[in-house]
Amino acid sequence: MNKYSVGIIGATGAVGTELLRVLEARDFPISALHLFASDRSAGKPLVFRGNPITLETLVQESFVQLDIALFSAGSEISKQWRGAVKLAGCVMIDNSSAFRMEQGVPLVIPEINAGDLKSHNHVIAVPNCSTIVMLMAIAPLRAFGKIKRIVVSTYQAVSGAGAKAMRELETQAHDYLHSRPIQPSVLPHPIAFNLFCHNTAVNEAGYNAEEWKMIQETKKILHDDDIQITATCVRVPVFRAHSESINIEFENARPSIEEIRSALAAFPGVKVVDDRAGNHFPMPNEATGQFDVLAGHIRHDVSNPRAIDLFVSGDQLLKGAALDAVQIAESLIEQKLLRH
Amino acid sequence: MNKYSVGIIGATGAVGTELLRVLEARDFPISALHLFASDRSAGKPLVFRGNPITLETLVQESFVQLDIALFSAGSEISKQWRGAVKLAGCVMIDNSSAFRMEQGVPLVIPEINAGDLKSHNHVIAVPNCSTIVMLMAIAPLRAFGKIKRIVVSTYQAVSGAGAKAMRELETQAHDYLHSRPIQPSVLPHPIAFNLFCHNTAVNEAGYNAEEWKMIQETKKILHDDDIQITATCVRVPVFRAHSESINIEFENARPSIEEIRSALAAFPGVKVVDDRAGNHFPMPNEATGQFDVLAGHIRHDVSNPRAIDLFVSGDQLLKGAALDAVQIAESLIEQKLLRH
Numbered sequence: 001m002n003k004y005s006v007g008i009i010g011a012t013g014a015v016g017t018e019l020l021r022v023l024e025a026r027d028f029p030i031s032a033l034h035l036f037a038s039d040r041s042a043g044k045p046l047v048f049r050g051n052p053i054t055l056e057t058l059v060q061e062s063f064v065q066l067d068i069a070l071f072s073a074g075s076e077i078s079k080q081w082r083g084a085v086k087l088a089g090c091v092m093i094d095n096s097s098a099f100r101m102e103q104g105v106p107l108v109i110p111e112i113n114a115g116d117l118k119s120h121n122h123v124i125a126v127p128n129c130s131t132i133v134m135l136m137a138i139a140p141l142r143a144f145g146k147i148k149r150i151v152v153s154t155y156q157a158v159s160g161a162g163a164k165a166m167r168e169l170e171t172q173a174h175d176y177l178h179s180r181p182i183q184p185s186v187l188p189h190p191i192a193f194n195l196f197c198h199n200t201a202v203n204e205a206g207y208n209a210e211e212w213k214m215i216q217e218t219k220k221i222l223h224d225d226d227i228q229i230t231a232t233c234v235r236v237p238v239f240r241a242h243s244e245s246i247n248i249e250f251e252n253a254r255p256s257i258e259e260i261r262s263a264l265a266a267f268p269g270v271k272v273v274d275d276r277a278g279n280h281f282p283m284p285n286e287a288t289g290q291f292d293v294l295a296g297h298i299r300h301d302v303s304n305p306r307a308i309d310l311f312v313s314g315d316q317l318l319k320g321a322a323l324d325a326v327q328i329a330e331s332l333i334e335q336k337l338l339r340h
Numbered sequence: 341m342n343k344y345s346v347g348i349i350g351a352t353g354a355v356g357t358e359l360l361r362v363l364e365a366r367d368f369p370i371s372a373l374h375l376f377a378s379d380r381s382a383g384k385p386l387v388f389r390g391n392p393i394t395l396e397t398l399v400q401e402s403f404v405q406l407d408i409a410l411f412s413a414g415s416e417i418s419k420q421w422r423g424a425v426k427l428a429g430c431v432m433i434d435n436s437s438a439f440r441m442e443q444g445v446p447l448v449i450p451e452i453n454a455g456d457l458k459s460h461n462h463v464i465a466v467p468n469c470s471t472i473v474m475l476m477a478i479a480p481l482r483a484f485g486k487i488k489r490i491v492v493s494t495y496q497a498v499s500g501a502g503a504k505a506m507r508e509l510e511t512q513a514h515d516y517l518h519s520r521p522i523q524p525s526v527l528p529h530p531i532a533f534n535l536f537c538h539n540t541a542v543n544e545a546g547y548n549a550e551e552w553k554m555i556q557e558t559k560k561i562l563h564d565d566d567i568q569i570t571a572t573c574v575r576v577p578v579f580r581a582h583s584e585s586i587n588i589e590f591e592n593a594r595p596s597i598e599e600i601r602s603a604l605a606a607f608p609g610v611k612v613v614d615d616r617a618g619n620h621f622p623m624p625n626e627a628t629g630q631f632d633v634l635a636g637h638i639r640h641d642v643s644n645p646r647a648i649d650l651f652v653s654g655d656q657l658l659k660g661a662a663l664d665a666v667q668i669a670e671s672l673i674e675q676k677l678l679r680h
Binding site: 170173177188189194196208228229230232237243281299300302307 | 490548597
């Protein structure tokens with residue numbers, strides 16, 4: 001079996017840390033692992049498979065030694081090094097939003113559209129975390145016919161805003177419980193025991209950027225420009241799993257609850273949690289640390305004979321980011337789309 | 341001006357405490373105030389308008405001295421004393437769900453359907469808190485034409501489960517931050533840094549009782565059996581304000597954003613918080629302690645040319661319960677529907 005030289009750019013961040021753990025957990029075929037971080041962290045070690053690996057600073061030549069570069073250091077860094085990656089014949093798997101909607105850049109959830117990887121030109125984008133968590137539950141339902149419209153409201157963890165936002169939630173919760181004033185710094189509003197419209201710019205249509213990503217990316221990933229979506233994206237005081245309330249309207253008839261449960265359960269990466277008697281449905285505390293997206297609270301929408309409601313929770317740092325990136329790398333290997 | 345003898349049943353609970361504060365804040369015309377609580381609390385004093393009032397135990401004769409009995413001690417207590425209230429010629433304003441859907445019992449949000457009070461037969465029901473918060477933003481929009489369908493997802497505070505649930509959130513947050521195990525007791529699942537499907541029984545259609553209340557009560561309050569609604573009700577780690585993501589589909593054309601803002605701003609009890617440039621929309625921390633329901637993040641739904649999206653936050657203990665009850669009492673006085 002071939003082994004590959006892998007780099008993680010942004011190795012000390014919230015997603016970077018999970019990339020290390022996911023590569024370990026999935027026994028990824030690695031010949032060499034290079035970890036990159038800011039000048040501030042360079043020289044310090046991180047542990048991978050029991051061995052310390054020294055953090056490096058990224059330079060033009062870094063990519064020559066790499067087959068796969070997992071980027072998770074923000075859009076600007078991804079844009080800055082795209083040319084060098086291609087020149088070196090390496091493949092960038094990018095967790096930022098820099099190239100997601102660019103024509104010719106595959107935007108991939110491997111369980112759904114791994115075939116899109118074939119046309120990669122050295123850059124592949126990992127979709128937005130909320131989009132991934134939603135589509136893992138939507139994709140299997142397309143077997144029942146065309147989906148006409150989605151109305152989604154999210155309950156998003158702070159991990160999507162990075163490790164600093166996770167610490168901010170913790171600090172603010174401490175402060176609140178000790179009756180000290182709360183000082184937002186990473187996020188724009190208090191997050192402890194509060195919630196707010198997702199902290200991204202609001203466009204002319206009134207949607208914040210996160211909502212707009214869910215709308216646009218869904219069409220690209222599903223290869224369906226006709227699918228209609230509206231999204232409301234909200235940050236909640238949860239550390240690292242996103243939840244979503246999803247209303248799905250089919251073009252024609254709708255499947256039975258049993259058919260929906262079976263289709264979701266059969267789909268790789270989805271676990272059905274749908275215990276009505278026990279009122280036990282997907283919760284972020286149970287989705288945290290899991291590779292699977294949890295789906296449940298499945299019911300026929302009483303307001304529309306062709307619609308259903310369901311609720312999902314998925315680990316934002318895993319399937320929402322690091323796991324999806326590693327699965328893309330695995331799929332590139334399987335489809336023989338790397339230079340080896 | 342006439343003054344009235346008022347009783348609060350369940351005066352030490354989360355809503356009971358707020359009833360005292362709301363009666364003070366609104367300078368309610370009170371001749372005598374009687375406070376009732378469980379045997380455990382009887383004999384202890386609560387302060388009203390600077391004076392201590394001793395907690396009493398409820399007996400059959402208690403209602404003879406009362407014009408208005410504000411009930412907030414759960415459905416069983418309301419059912420138990422309904423006969424005595426009527427026999428005494430008193431009027432029960434009930435915060436429980438005991439009589440809400442009973443024919444002949446007005447279910448009232450005074451800004452919306454105060455006229456329904458005319459037919460009261462000594463019992464008036466305060467609607468479910470989530471229903472109230474939602475309808476405060478829905479009602480003013482009916483001026484633009486018939487509303488066909490509502491898709492709502494809630495972000496509900498723990499106060500709806502009572503003072504004990506509020507303490508549980510605080511205790512669990514402490515435990516979580518100190519890496520101690522979390523022990524749910526009042527709520528069925530951990531609530532600190534978590535969220536879950538509303539803690540009420542799930543019916544055969546798959547909806548929990550809270551969702552079902554929103555669906556049924558809306559039709560009764562708006563006098564509109566045709567309005568279609570689906571709801572997803574979720575508990576979030578917030579202390580006392582409910583938020584809701586609402587998608588509203590009109591039967592015909594939809595109003596402009598400016599028309600919607602104006603209609604909401606002009607409606608008593610609603611405050612528009614809709615600053616797109618500043619990404620400042622309704623948040624529970626700003627709704628807490630306010631009589632007004634906050635409405636914003638108003639936009640035309642890109643998935644449906646006749647639909648809009650908006651977001652609301654309202655204090656569950658105030659407009660969602662205590663304030664609505666006191667406003668009902670005020671409206672009874674104004675409409676001369678009490679025995680005075």
